[in-house]
Amino acid sequence: DTQMTQSPSSLSASVGDRVTITCQASQDISNYLHWYQQKPGKAPNLLIYDASNLETGVPSRFSGSRSGTDFTFTISSLQPEDVATYYCQQYHNLPLTFGGGTNVEIK
Amino acid sequence: QVQLQESGPGLVKPSQTLSLTCTVSGGSISTGSYYWSWIRQPAGKGLEWIGRIYASGSANYNPSLKSRVTILVDTSKNQFSLKLSSVTAADTAVYYCARGPVYDSWGQGALVTVSS
Numbered sequence: 001d002t003q004m005t006q007s008p009s010s011l012s013a014s015v016g017d018r019v020t021i022t023c024q025a026s027q028d029i030s031n032y033l034h035w036y037q038q039k040p041g042k043a044p045n046l047l048i049y050d051a052s053n054l055e056t057g058v059p060s061r062f063s064g065s066r067s068g069t070d071f072t073f074t075i076s077s078l079q080p081e082d083v084a085t086y087y088c089q090q091y092h093n094l095p096l097t098f099g100g101g102t103n104v105e106i107k
Numbered sequence: 108q109v110q111l112q113e114s115g116p117g118l119v120k121p122s123q124t125l126s127l128t129c130t131v132s133g134g135s136i137s138t139g140s141y142y143w144s145w146i147r148q149p150a151g152k153g154l155e156w157i158g159r160i161y162a163s164g165s166a167n168y169n170p171s172l173k174s175r176v177t178i179l180v181d182t183s184k185n186q187f188s189l190k191l192s193s194v195t196a197a198d199t200a201v202y203y204c205a206r207g208p209v210y211d212s213w214g215q216g217a218l219v220t221v222s223s
Contacts, residue, residue: 095156101153101154
């Protein structure tokens with residue numbers, strides 16, 4: 001299986017802060033990575049697809065990038081409504097796998 | 108925008124088979140280069156991919172569950188289904204259906220509890 005090592009597992013930041021989450025793949029997955037936001041009791045919501053493409057309707061403060069097998073997800077200016085758990089997911093290799101999640105809170 | 112909705116029993120006894128159906132509306136399950144997936148999430152934990160199926164009927168499963176999982180598609184009803192056999196308490200989770208490869212459409216989730 002392709003392991004997705006996501007860090008940190010949780011973070012607390014102030015409104016307006018820049019927040020960065022990383023996912024490291026255990027093998028090459030090219031750009032086949034998505035980022036999701038999940039709020040309690042809700043299904044995951046796609047934010048970024050194929051490593052760096054912003055899903056339609058998603059605010060531009062969210063972004064993603066890739067360097068080799070390292071992927072970065074950034075919230076440029078944290079807003080109260082961004083409190084959620086964020087997951088990465090690779091779909092290059094079977095089985096598809098998710099990162100462990102990052103719980104984002106407001107300080 | 109396509110919509111997905113899970114349905115099925117919310118309570119399953121240990122050793123029995125969990126069965127869920129995902130109904131797709133707002134678009135044909137046979138259109139485009141999509142595949143249709145099941146994903147689950149135990150309470151307070153992360154997401155686990157169970158498997159996927161194409162409209163052709165070709166399916167792939169997570170090896171961790173492969174011996175117990177069957178995913179089928181019924182294009183005439185615009186539905187796909189999940190069967191998980193020999194369930195235990197560890198299979199208690201919210202089960203989601205979703206459209207891939209860009210997972211932009213998800214069902215709301217169905218809580219399935221395994222208990223006697």
